[in-house]
Amino acid sequence: MLEKMNGVKYWALIGAVLLLNACANSNTGTVPDTPTDPVVETQEPVVAEPTEDVTTEPMMEDPDTQESLDAASGGALVYFGYDRYDLTADGRSGLQTQAAWLVAHASVKVTVEGHCDERGTREYNLALGDRRANSVKNYLVALGVDPSRIHTVSYGKERPAVTGSGESSWSQNRRGYTRVN
Amino acid sequence: MKYMEIRVRLCKILILIMAGIAVAVPVVNAKIVVDVNRGHADPLPIAITDLIGNESDIISGGSVKNYGQRIALVVKADLTRSGLFQMVDSAAFIKSANPLTTLRNPNFNNWKAIGAQALMNGSISLQEDGRLKVEFRLWDVLGSNQLTGLRYFTSPKNWRRIAHLISDAIYKRLTGESGYFDTRVVYISESGPATARVKRLAIMDQDGHNHVFLTNGKNLVLTPRFSPTAQEITYLSYFDDNPRVYLYNIDSGKQEILGDFPGMTFAPRFSPDGNKVIMSQAFKGNSDIYVMELTTRRIQRLTSHTAIDTSPSYSPDSRYVTFNSDRGGSQQIYVMDADGKNIKRISFGKGRYSTPVWSPRGDLIAFTRQYRGKFYIGVMRPDGSGERLLSESYLDEGPTWTPNGRVIMYFRQQPYDSRGRGGETQLWTVDLTGYNERQMITPLDASDPAWSPLIR
Numbered sequence: 001m002l003e004k005m006n007g008v009k010y011w012a013l014i015g016a017v018l019l020l021n022a023c024a025n026s027n028t029g030t031v032p033d034t035p036t037d038p039v040v041e042t043q044e045p046v047v048a049e050p051t052e053d054v055t056t057e058p059m060m061e062d063p064d065t066q067e068s069l070d071a072a073s074g075g076a077l078v079y080f081g082y083d084r085y086d087l088t089a090d091g092r093s094g095l096q097t098q099a100a101w102l103v104a105h106a107s108v109k110v111t112v113e114g115h116c117d118e119r120g121t122r123e124y125n126l127a128l129g130d131r132r133a134n135s136v137k138n139y140l141v142a143l144g145v146d147p148s149r150i151h152t153v154s155y156g157k158e159r160p161a162v163t164g165s166g167e168s169s170w171s172q173n174r175r176g177y178t179r180v181n
Numbered sequence: 182m183k184y185m186e187i188r189v190r191l192c193k194i195l196i197l198i199m200a201g202i203a204v205a206v207p208v209v210n211a212k213i214v215v216d217v218n219r220g221h222a223d224p225l226p227i228a229i230t231d232l233i234g235n236e237s238d239i240i241s242g243g244s245v246k247n248y249g250q251r252i253a254l255v256v257k258a259d260l261t262r263s264g265l266f267q268m269v270d271s272a273a274f275i276k277s278a279n280p281l282t283t284l285r286n287p288n289f290n291n292w293k294a295i296g297a298q299a300l301m302n303g304s305i306s307l308q309e310d311g312r313l314k315v316e317f318r319l320w321d322v323l324g325s326n327q328l329t330g331l332r333y334f335t336s337p338k339n340w341r342r343i344a345h346l347i348s349d350a351i352y353k354r355l356t357g358e359s360g361y362f363d364t365r366v367v368y369i370s371e372s373g374p375a376t377a378r379v380k381r382l383a384i385m386d387q388d389g390h391n392h393v394f395l396t397n398g399k400n401l402v403l404t405p406r407f408s409p410t411a412q413e414i415t416y417l418s419y420f421d422d423n424p425r426v427y428l429y430n431i432d433s434g435k436q437e438i439l440g441d442f443p444g445m446t447f448a449p450r451f452s453p454d455g456n457k458v459i460m461s462q463a464f465k466g467n468s469d470i471y472v473m474e475l476t477t478r479r480i481q482r483l484t485s486h487t488a489i490d491t492s493p494s495y496s497p498d499s500r501y502v503t504f505n506s507d508r509g510g511s512q513q514i515y516v517m518d519a520d521g522k523n524i525k526r527i528s529f530g531k532g533r534y535s536t537p538v539w540s541p542r543g544d545l546i547a548f549t550r551q552y553r554g555k556f557y558i559g560v561m562r563p564d565g566s567g568e569r570l571l572s573e574s575y576l577d578e579g580p581t582w583t584p585n586g587r588v589i590m591y592f593r594q595q596p597y598d599s600r601g602r603g604g605e606t607q608l609w610t611v612d613l614t615g616y617n618e619r620q621m622i623t624p625l626d627a628s629d630p631a632w633s634p635l636i637r
Contacts, residue, residue: 083511085466111422118594121535121549121578122403122629123448124505124512126417126424127461127468127489130445134466153422154445154463158401163375163604165575165596 064108066180073097076178078136079171083120085131087139091176095136098178099143109181111151112136117170118157129154136176151181213298213321215265215355217587221616224267225355228297228322229257231271232315233280234305240313240337248313248340249305255344256301258388259362260351262610263588264617269297284318292322299328301351312336315343319351329354341390342636349635361583362387365633366590367405367414368608370394371626375604382416382429387583387632389622395429404448404579404629405429408455411633415439415449415458426460428475440473440480448491453499459483461491470504470521483521494538494546495519496563503527503537503546503563514548516563527565536579539563541634542586545613549578549591558591558611571615581632587613590621592628 062068069076076098078091087095102108114133116125133152141147160173215225232249240248260266275291277283284302292300303317318330331350333343342363349360370383382395382402395414396402401424405416414429418436426439426446440446444464451458452472459472470483470493484490488508495502503516514528514537528534532552539546545560550570556577559570576594583589590610597603606628608621621627 118576119551120533121492121505123461123492124489124507124535126403126445126447127463127491130463130468131466131489138466153424158378158380158403160375163597163601165598165603169597 062104064105064180068105069098069101069108069110069178069180072101073178078176080132080174080176082117082170082174083128084174085128085135087135092139095139096143099140099145102140102145102149103143109149109151111153111179111181112140113159113177113179114152114154115159115161115173115175115177116157117173118160118165119170120157122156122158125156126154129156132174132176136178140178213323213355214357217265217356217358218614221264221612221614224265225298226267226269226296227260227299227301227351227355228269228271228274228292228295229253229260230274230300230302232303232305232317233284235307238307240307240311242337245305245307245313248337249303252305252315252340252344252347253301255341255388256348256351259345259348262388262619263352264612265352265356269295287320287322289320289322289325292320297322299351299355301347303347308334313340313343315347317347317350319354341386345386345388358587359585359635361585361588361632361635363636364584365391365407365411365636366608366621366630367395367407367633368592368623368630369403369405369628370623371606371628372398382414383623383627384414384431385623392624395431395434406450406631407633408451409453409634410455411636413451413455414631415451415460417447417449426458428458440478442471446471448493450494452495453497459493459495459502461493470502481520483517484524492536496539497541497543501539501563503539505535505537514546514561514565516546527563528561528568529565530568538580538582540582540586541584544586547580547582547589549580558589560589560613569615571611571613572609572618577609579629581630583632584634589613590630590632592630594628 112133114129231253234245234249236246238245273295300320316332319328345362348362352360364387370381373379379398381398385392401419403417424445426449449460492505512533514534517524536549550557557570558572561568575596580591606626611618
């Protein structure tokens with residue numbers, strides 16, 4: 001119903017624009033005698049136009065953007081256990097939606113970021129972040145995403161998502177994030 | 182026997198540093214010796230007097246007399262921070278009627294009376310060529326004799342280095358070990374929230390003065406380390422979102438990427454001769470240790486294991502490499518031959534061990550240990566025996582040694598409170614004895630310190 005209303009408004013606007021153009025083109029230098037008449041005429045196709053044409057704009061809903069991937073996959077995030085880089089069941093299911101999105105958006109290239117909590121030394125965490133990023137990448141590739149579309153980078157413990165000293169913060173920072181390039 | 186060795190080395194330095202020998206050093210047995218292992222419990226009372234200079238000679242930044250006072254202040258601060266010396270309060274000094282004549286002939290009874298066991302005095306004057314001439318003498322008050330005397334010539338802007346060289350000479354004469362005051366520290370200066378931290382390479386004298394930022398903060402930079410000449414730094418930069426090991430030349434400011442690795446390179450460190458950089462490469466989720474010869478750019482792979490192998494550090498004789506690996510299931514410290522053979526685990530305590538750094542003396546390896554929610558800085562012998570923990574906090578990490586292997590610097594991160602306040606990072610030093618823990622003052626937050634070798 002809402003779509004229909006929008007459709008009507010849309011075509012009314014188109015009609016108005018067409019009218020103005022018609023006025024501008026046909027009346028070179030003269031003021032039209034009865035400018036209201038054509039408005040009535042152009043209302044006909046608005047009502048007759050099928051609503052399907054208005055709704056066939058899927059690219060507006062699902063573009064090749066980070067927002068679209070985030071919406072499809074619940075934030076494009078995967079979380080890891082302490083000092084772990086294996087995927088949890090939740091992680092795998094999140095990556096399945098990411099993979100489906102990537103398959104549907106075949107021109108998109110992404111960077112998978114590997115992150116760690118602060119409970120490790122800087123250099124070890126750089127290595128661990130690299131492991132995590134590659135865990136994510138390998139799973140996406142196994143689900144059919146071309147590996148050349150996936151770059152990986154480790155941020156170690158340099159870019160926490162949240163600040164805080166406690167497991168509730170650390171668990172949010174042990175993550176893989178799929179960033180649309 | 183040891184005394185004789187000290188005398189021989191001292192004479193060499195006299196010839197090298199001095200334009201002319203100030204005074205003959207009387208051959209006597211030293212009455213005072215500062216024990217670097219026990220000095221913290223019983224610091225040596227030493228009187229450091231202002232260097233006597235002419236008030237009417239004005240140079241940029243003050244009178245020559247004023248420079249003499251400033252040099253004395255820096256020497257006092259250096260020796261105090263070492264924890265091995267106790268400054269005799271200058272308010273107690275008994276004034277001499279003719280200070281210049283007592284420079285060569287101190288009234289030892291006056292110094293004894295106020296509890297000084299050692300005395301430093303000296304003078305400063307302006308040369309016709311615009312340089313400063315700085316002389317000092319170190320006296321054994323109880324033995325009534327001179328222990329050392331040195332003379333330096335320098336442009337006034339180098340006055341701090343002269344002060345540090347004097348501190349080094351005093352430390353060396355009284356402890357029998359090389360000093361570490363004429364050195365610098367390169368580190369990472371931090372600012373902004375943890376989630377978007379800005380990190381910059383910065384360098385300063387070991388006492389925090391002459392602080393300079395080397396990078397602008399646009400790219401994330403981490404883990405700088407000095408070359409043995411102290412003229413180059415190797416570090417990690419996220420330039421172009423591509424974390425790689427770089428070289429930074431301090432004189433020219435030139436930066437260059439090291440090698441053409443497909444994966445991230447990190448955890449770099451120079452070899453003791455400065456001809457190689459050892460580092461990790463993470464490729465497809467696996468980190469191994471590589472070494473690159475700087476002149477030929479030839480790369481040799483040292484480890485090949487599915488585990489994380491990182492934080493490599495050479496022994497001072499270049500024969501061995503210590504590193505951090507989780508190949509045994511958790512992070513532990515290993516030692517291998519410099520060609521990657523004979524890998525042996527050396528840490529067996531509870532918890533996780535990481536960031537091993539070989540002492541410049543070769544006798545110890547410093548490390549970070551995590552155990553039961555705390556982080557510690559500790560040392561152990563290269564065979565893994567004799568482990569001692571020197572510091573403990575919510576997060577202590579990344580030890581670096583003074584060139585004489587007596588003091589360790591590291592960084593400490595404060596925990597966050599329930600309101601999200603905290604997270605500050607600072608540099609700290611601790612004596613090898615575990616005593617004398619002190620915070621280094623830096624303009625902003627600070628991490629990843631690396632102590633330079635002695636600057637010569």
